[in-house]
Amino acid sequence: MSDSKQSAAEQISNMDKLTHRTLITSPENLQYSYYLSPDFNNKINKDVPTLMFLHGYPDDAYMWAGAVPTFLSLPYPFIIIDLLGFGDSSKPVDASLYNYKTQSTSISQILDLEKVPNNVIPMGHDWGSATSQRFYLYNKHRCIGLCLLSLAYQIPSSQPFDLKTANEETSKRFGYPQWEYWNFFCRDDAANLMRKNIERFYEVNHGNFPSPIPEEKGRDIWMREMFCTPHAMDDYVTQSGAWSNRIVDLKPYAKDPDLFARFKKRMTRDGFEGPMQYYHSLKNNTMLEDEKAILEGENGARIEVPLLYIGQTGDWVCRTDLMDDAKKAGLASDLEEKVVEAGHWVLYEKPVEIAEIIKEWLGRRFPAGK
Missing domain, CATH: 3.40.50.1820 (Alpha/Beta hydrolase fold, catalytic domain)
Known part of the structure; x- marks a missing residue:
């Protein structure tokens, strides 16, 4: 909840x-x-x-x-x-x-x-x-x-925005490529993959994954894993690679079936093609x-x-x-x-x-x- x-x-x-x-x-x-x-x-x-x-x-x-x-x-x-x-x-x-x-x-x-x-x-x-x-x-x-x-x-x-440069710079600054997920979002097939695997994409957004690294003291690192790790989001959405047989636990609020039901109905109806243009417009x-x-x-x-x-x-x-x-x-x-x-x-x-x-x-x- x-x-x-x-x-x-x-x-x-x-x-x-x-x-x-x-x-x-x-x-x-x-x-x-x-x-x-x-x-x-x-x-x-x-x-x-x-x-x-x-x-x-x-x-x-x-x-x-x-x-x-x-x-x-x-x-x-x-x-x-x-x-x-x-x-x-x-x-x-x-x-x-x-x-x-x-x-x-x-x-x-x-x-x-x-x-x-x-x-x-x-x-x-x-x-x-x-x-x-x-x-x-x-x-x-x-x-x-x-x-x-x-x-x-x-x-x-x-200065013009360059995705590769931005990820290189943030890797040096933060230790991970902050905008890595844009490489997936800006692919021609991304919108269709999200629509076909809408529950998996919902899990990408609302998962809960406590860090196994002792120094991070159980901090939720799911967003870092999915959004800031090369190929991770693509692999999870399409159930391939390292995430082929894994399902993340959801945050408590995201387990409410009505929240997912509305998201699924809305995005199945509307698609992701329009929303992805935000990323293309900046890229x-x-x-x-x-x-x-x-x-x-x-x-x-x-x-x-x-x-x-x-x-x-x-x-x-x-x-x-x-x-x-x-x-x-x-x-x-x-x-x-x-x-x-x-x-x-x-x-x-x-x-x-x-x-x-x-x-x-x-x-x-x-x-x-x-």
Whole structure:
């Protein structure tokens, strides 16, 4: 179970309390799906921050469902968006459409339609963190705060991204190739293999594997084994190589059959082809010129609003110490950091703890009506 007293089915039903809407954005003609807190349009005003929640891969807006009860108890109106490629949003297979700037423009159109004031606090997990960061950088006039989960602030770079180089550098820095799984994710057959072996891919994401190394004192190293070890994810998903006859134990929350059932139904219906474009978009440097443009602006890469970062001890890809890069560069002067004992998918594992951390930060830094 998660730290919520609700079952997965009960958490999923929390979303029924929200209003679901869609918008066809221009000029790309893409549908975006989103959920509004009750009486959203009557509650938005310039004196009360508007919270905007973005999920990551391979999730959808329902990733936030376990935290919704806490958010509903707060005085802040909120919106939860299905990012492109997920949920009821469009799922194009053109990597350029997953560009941060393009998505930020689409999200702005949603906020314009709903008449949201320039008082937004983007909050994102994983790719939702990346999108929240860039939404802030492209729309500083709209935002008064920022909250990042799992993925720390990724400083814009004028240099092209090279996967081989990135893995070589992180191997030297951390002792393992941080982005090794991208070699599998960016293969032409990856989406089909995930769909055909969807239960195995679910296990890849939500497994629990205590380290047998005495010095690591039983720390869960499953993510490091699967995401940061050459060929491991491919072998596990396809039941070949070293993982041909092995099944990992799941984290307690992931054993809830309703959580897996919803994931299987959604991804069998939607496929992985769209979601994989996030990785192709960065690997193929579709955003390089946009990143350069950010750096050319005055204070372009600096986060000038209160920033809350929440990391997890069991996240071997989105390491908690990666926020140090932004701190050393002086790009996040008003930063607060929290670390939770959990894996990467913390909104399933500890939705209540995450919601309470956010609640405390909001109440202290953004008291309603002030």
